Amino acid sequence: MAADSNVRVSLIGLGRAGGFHLASIRALPGVSLGHVFDVDRARAEAVVAEHGGRIAEDMKQATASADVDAVVVATPTQTHYEYASAALDAGKPVLCEKPLGTDVGQIDHCFARARERGLPLLVAFQRRFDPSFAEVAAAAHAGRVGALQFIRSVSRDNPVPSIDYLRTSRGIFHDCVxxxxxxxxxxxxxxxxxxxAFGSNFVPAIREIDDLDNVVIALRFPSGLLASIDVSRQGTHGYDQRLEVLGTEGMVQAENRPRTTAVLSSREGATHAPIDHSFPTRYFEAYRAEFACFLDCVRGAREVPVTHADVRQNHRLADAAERSAREGRPVRLAEVDPG
Ligand SMILES: NC(=O)c1ccc[n+]([C@@H]2O[C@H](COP(=O)([O-])OP(=O)(O)OC[C@H]3O[C@@H](n4cnc5c(N)ncnc54)[C@H](O)[C@@H]3O)[C@@H](O)[C@H]2O)c1
Structure with missing residues (x-):
């Protein structure tokens, strides 16, 4: 595909994630909405009425239509593999929400198919595209804080997702961590x-479905580098996302950002605006940059930055953390089924 070609996209799944991908399709140059597909037809009709495109009648049309150049999968987690593999079989580049599959075998199958056909397959780990986190990563990679010793990642979701969503989310480790x-x-x-990993469940509805809502994970790397990840489903103060890297020469951090920089000071102290409410605003720039990257990959202008090895490793680490929390013991990555 030529560098300046228009990319016609089929968007499958029109909920929360479909919403931010749709916003990118509408905002970025050189991309248009081809087909939309959702089991909730009224949603598809509303999107087409407002944004154009055509309703696909079934999965085959959504993934294989001759008049689309690429497919975006933003449906519930357990359906990703079916849609992504059908699109790849039909020769379409795919941007797929995480997780790509429910086991390593499904992940390997999709990447093998993408490789055989020379198709880009980008799994949506958008935090890499966030400007603040990207700056932290670049500083760490450039040696600006010396030899790395500790990484800390803090993520608190907000609001608590619906119980219908949580039931099909594949659990906090594969959905959030x-x-x-x-x-x-x-x-x-x-x-x-x-x-x-350790976990607790404070939210009764989450306890009822046997999931966790607060988890803490310690990681040890071969170099001796340590990391901690703490994740909560319930950030009532906002969508709290922070990253810190400590090295022998200093520290680099990305903090939360209040919606405005105004600070009100009084005898009681100082207040500023709340931090981002949830992911659509917090990761607005990241979703846009991720989609622009996908278009570059479709046009052959860039290699997919999130590799097969990254995606299968993330899956195995989430499995290891889940097993550790369940069994109450440290788990070596080597213990987890390599597929
Ligand atoms: N990367 C991120 O920041 C991020 C944020 C939110 C969600 N997600 C991921 O996106 C996916 C969707 O999550 P969501 O929050 O948008 O869910 P959602 O419930 O808001 O939306 C899902 C949509 O898919 C439709 N749908 C359900 N089953 C379908 C099927 N078989 N075929 C076609 N359409 C179907 C539903 O009608 C709904 O419109 C999940 O896998 C989740 O992990 C990622």
């Missing part, structure tokens, strides 16, 4: 050998 694992390993530039 996997983003932190991707970012921490990307910054570290190495793969942890050991994982130790």
């Amino acid at each position: 996997v983003h932190d694992l991707d970012l921490v390993c990307h910054v570290a530039g190495e793969v942890p050998e050991q994982v130790f």
Whole structure:
């Protein structure tokens, strides 16, 4: 495909994630909405009425239509593999929400198919594209803080997702922690050998579905580098996302950002505006940059930055953390099924 070609996209799944991908399709140059597909037809009709495109009648049309150049999968987690593999089989580049598959075999199958056909397959670990986190990673990679000793990632979701969403989310480790694992390993530039996790469930509805809502994970890397990840489903103060890297020559951090920089000071102290409410605003720039990267990959102008090795490693680490929390012991990555 030529560098300046328009890319016609089929967007599958029109919920929260579909919403931010749709915003990117509408905002970026050189891309247009081809087909949309959602099991909730009223949603598809509303999107087409407002943004154009055509409703695909079934999965085959959504993934294989001759008049689309690329497919975006933003459906519930357990359906990703089916849609992504169908699109790749039909010769379409794919941007797929995480997780790509429910096991390593599904991940390997999709990447093998993408490789055989020379198709870009980008799994949506958007935090790498966030300007603040990218700056932290670049500083760490350039040696600006010396030899790395400790990485800390803090993620608190807000609001608590609906119970319907949580039921199909594949649990906190594969739904949330996997983003932190991707970012921490990307910054570290190495793969942890050991994982130790604890979890609690304070939210009754989450306890009822046997999931966790607060988890803490310790990671040990071969170089001796350590990392901690703490994740909560319940950041009532806002969508709290922070990253810190400590090295022998200093520290680099990315903090939360209040919506404005105004600070009100009084006898009681100082207040500023709340931090971002949730992911659509916090990761606005990241979603846009991720989509622009996908378009570059489709046009052959760039290699996919999140590799097969990254995606399978993130999956195995999430499995290891889940097993560690369940069994109450440290788990070596080597213990987890390599697929
Ligand atoms: N990267 C991120 O920051 C981020 C943020 C939110 C969600 N996600 C991921 O996006 C995916 C979707 O999450 P969401 O929050 O948008 O969920 P959602 O429930 O808001 O939306 C899902 C949509 O898919 C539709 N749908 C359900 N089953 C379908 C099927 N079989 N075929 C076609 N359409 C179907 C639903 O009708 C709904 O419109 C999840 O896998 C989640 O992990 C990623």
